[in-house]
Amino acid sequence: HALRARRSRRPSRDAEAMLRPAARVRLPRIDTTTCLGCYACVDACPYDVLAVERYVAVVARPEACCGLTLCEQRCPNGSLTIEGGAPIEGRPRLGDDLGSLDVPGLYLAGDITGLPLIKNAIHQGAFAAARVAEDLRKAGDRGPGLDLIIVGAGPAGISAALRAKELGLSFEVIEQGSVAQSIQSFPRGKLVFDQPLDLPVTGKLWLKESTKEELLAHWLRIVRKERLPIAQETRMVSVARLVGGAGAAADAPAGFAVVTEPRDGGPRTERRARRVLLALGQRGSPRRLPFELAAEVEGRVYYHLADARSLAGQRVLIVGLGDVAMEAAIALSRQPATEVTVVYRGGGFRRGKTRNIEEMRRLVAASRLSLRFETDVAALTADPRGALAATLASPSGAEAHPCDAVLVLIGSIPPWSALRAAGVRPTVEPSDRSAPGDVEGTTPAGPPP
Template sequence: MPFDPAVIAYALSALPKLPFDSAALAYLLPALPIWMSYRARYRATERKSHMILEDAREAGLTEPSSLHPVIDTAKCVGCSACVLACPEGDVLGLLEGKATLIDPTRCIGHGACEQACPADALSLVFGTATRGVDIPFVSPDFETNVPGIYLAGEIGGMGLIRNAVKQGSEAVDAIAAANESEGADDMLDLMIVGAGPAGIAASLRAMELGLRFETVEQDSLGGTVAHFPRNKLIMTAPVKLPLYGELRFREIRKEALLGIWEDVIERTGLHIRCNERVAEVTSAGGGFTIRTAHGVYRARRVLLAIGRRGTPRKLGVPGEERSNVVYRLTDPAQYVGQRVLVVGGGDSAIEAAVALAEQPGTEVTLSYRRDAFSRTRRQNRSAIEAAVAADRVTLYLQSSVEEVSNGSVSLRHRGERLDLANDHVIVCAGGELSTGFLHSMGIRVERRFGTAGPGAVIDPADSAKAPDLKAA
């Protein structure tokens, strides 16, 4: 391979001045192309990291929503081990020779970056100095400050399926040990709320231990995973599921994972009461009364495996209870040839509108209450602009839904009422976190502003200070 003498001269001039040694120079010259190639790749990678960071800042997506790393730049050696370890890709990058969180909202709290760092320069924390994250107090055995109520899974701040499965199983072990000293009565041993990975694992472990229990889920099997976009890649790590066996995958698509949960139900005979939302949990006669949309249960212990998605945010307008109003897009193909209104201005709403616009004969309208999109990624803003320009999506900014009727929907757009022909309404307005539900049971929640740990550990003596349970 021929070398450009000018390039070699420049590279030599950048090296430290050392006493001339012809033997050293003979070894040095062949290494120059390798070093220069490395520098070129490094600069290209750094430029890409700068672009991703600027895109996140421009979109206002700078606050991580989950457990995430903070980097001690004094310790960071710039080896990029953390960057390579991240399963999501392009969440961390190297800028000016130091690891940097370049796409914060895409961090899933995997923790592989912290483990990969050879210099102990990363710490995992909840929240930032400007954005707090609500984390409930739990003891080492997953019991909250309210004796008899336990938490497991994402609600405690830890994402990742492996964490949820382990916590669900271990929480039931602790509950079973606590139940051993109590005599049998007409109450269930355990009520499990939620059928995501933590709830499924807890239910299987309860079956394995012979506990009397029920599991309810406000939506469908799979919990938060069921609400992910179609074909979303989900990261985890191998883990053992009680009564089922080892889940060996490290990455899996949403549909395949939901298929595994269905296989678990079929092979184990586990019964889960789906579409049954818990309205309140109150203390009663040495246990708890759990009121749902379909009945009343009594149990000695309650395990909350409800995730952090919470309840979808409602519009609060007449007609919202109609069956054609939903709060997520699962399969765009089911809306072929339909008239669909999407409500929202975040990435999920824009992605839903664009996906629907690609379906044959589908008429798509997007309604957003603000005058411009905020906290959305550049590629999504470009995609919706292109869809609007091509007349595939009708966009109404500064608009809100006033009423949903049979075959139509009414919008208030810049002070004027618009009545649009409509078959379906998809609301992508986020969710209301479960903090209020936890407070209604007396569970203490701490708002973390950049502090570490998967959940505060409380002194057992503090349990006596827990407030009485009250109705939601």
């Protein structure tokens, strides 16, 4: 019965194909002669890529398209099709089993593979763990160390851990922050919508139409109930592949040495495992301002907003104008006695979800927030009394802008340095730009990732 249950949970070939990220840019193509203008594709797209203009669908935001094909599936008469184009940069070279083509025995799952949405990360994590179990079964003798080390305790990592436990693998999860850190960084009360997903062991990891708090509480209950071995506040320093062994082929994976250290510093520890799954997010580390911050200033500069109430009644300066920055500005504008100023180095809205742009314009018109284009942050200083001020540079010159807190939401640096150190290579070299969905608000600091 257990064997039949396991087999029944194996994805079909069509489902497996959906777990693999697209290697090339995939954009909707609309036949305007047959398009009904029914909004089915517009409503299906979670990224506001499509719009209806003059009674037909158009691709309004091609840069935001992730090639999910939801729009194509919802089109009632086949007027919309997805077509491939140029290779996508910054995608790891992966096989059909989500294993690295450059490092045998190393698997990847989650946002870092280039496939967006939480539900896809959950599917990928469970799928990768099953492939690891099958790989180890074929390899034979277990040898010393764990069967699997999972790096990352987000949707993909938790899903992989649940599947690994069901399959009887010895494993450990390494997480540099806390469990479901990406979910914790969502704004307070944010609604998350998607389809429920049946997973092994605990049933449904996903809650349909849940708030951030409901989803997080549900996941933490699962982690506690299943007693998943998760080392939190533990940073991965390096992953080194151990090759060969007695009677083994020269390129056969003999296992991996994973070096970790406490997030806040301390002695390093080496862990050994036969296989490694990198269940990392695409965002990596947040981009920071391109100058050093004094100690008295650094504590008032933030790189995400989890709860707008924490800054209520303050003068808040937001740097950036991507969707994350706009959503933060909108949330803060609703707090009592809160003064919100958004600065952006560009001359206008470059991209973003239509509803966010429209709400920003409405709030500016109502004097609920201030939006300054062609403006950059040149410095942040505090006077002897601790009062914080930003030096804003614009075509009209420099000026001091008093504030109580600064939110720097200018995108993030994908974790390619860690991937390259592990031996993973991209299909096409990534350019120096923010993670998808964000727009830089100032000059990026440091070299390209």
